Amino acid sequence: MKHKQQDFSEFMRKAQGGDDKSYHILLSGILEMLRSLLYSKIQNVQDREDVIQNILMAVHKARHTYIPKKPFSPWLGAIIRNKVIDYYRLQKRHSITDFVEIPDIEDNRHFVPQDISEEYYANLLKAVGELPEKQRVIFKMLKIDGLSIKEVSLKTGYSESNVKVTAHRVYKRLKKLFWGDEHEN
Numbered sequence: 001m002k003h004k005q006q007d008f009s010e011f012m013r014k015a016q017g018g019d020d021k022s023y024h025i026l027l028s029g030i031l032e033m034l035r036s037l038l039y040s041k042i043q044n045v046q047d048r049e050d051v052i053q054n055i056l057m058a059v060h061k062a063r064h065t066y067i068p069k070k071p072f073s074p075w076l077g078a079i080i081r082n083k084v085i086d087y088y089r090l091q092k093r094h095s096i097t098d099f100v101e102i103p104d105i106e107d108n109r110h111f112v113p114q115d116i117s118e119e120y121y122a123n124l125l126k127a128v129g130e131l132p133e134k135q136r137v138i139f140k141m142l143k144i145d146g147l148s149i150k151e152v153s154l155k156t157g158y159s160e161s162n163v164k165v166t167a168h169r170v171y172k173r174l175k176k177l178f179w180g181d182e183h184e185n
Contacts, residue, residue: 009072016063027056030076037080047087055083085146127177131170138163139170 008026015023034052042048058079066075128139141152142163149167153160 008076009068012063012066012072013068016066016068027059030059031056034080038084041084042087051083051087054086055080058083082146089146124174127174131173134158135166135170135173138166142167 008029011022011026011029015026031052034055035048038048038051042051059076062079066072128136131139137156138152138158141147141155142149147155149160149163152158152163156163158166
């Protein structure tokens with residue numbers, strides 16, 4: 001039975017209230033959506049199914065963190081993004097810094113590692129190595145270690161807003177270095 005993604009938030013609210021049927025419908029809907037979303041992104045069928053199972057397990061473990069008044073899609077999108085990045089990190093095919101931003105999953109835009117040359121990657125590593133220590137540490141924790149803003153804040157002692165501002169400065173600096181001023185926003 002197909003359900004729209006906007007229904008997911010209602011099913012999750014009911015599931016959090018103990019409604020097993022709604023939880024089953026939610027997980028079935030997410031499963032169907034994931035198979036479609038990841039079909040062209042992870043070619044190996046077994047790997048794709050493993051990633052899907054990891055996502056479903058993460059949804060199950062984190063279901064208590066969903067805030068019913070907030071949109072469901074960004075919450076689920078963050079879980080999907082993290083698990084797909086974990087998959088690629090294990091595959092060692094691409095650098096974690098090669099991932100394009102994952103928008104709200106309702107946009108039907110997809111996240112994929114971008115193909116980059118060894119020279120580009122070497123230049124990126126060199127540029128990151130030349131960052132001031134605070135920026136380098138925060139960038140590594142966010143983009144290589146895959147920590148959340150909150151986790152970086154707790155580990156470094158910087159406020160969450162300070163971590164966000166520092167990360168934004170790093171991204172802006174790297175964007176300018178690699179693409180020049182034409183990509184300035």
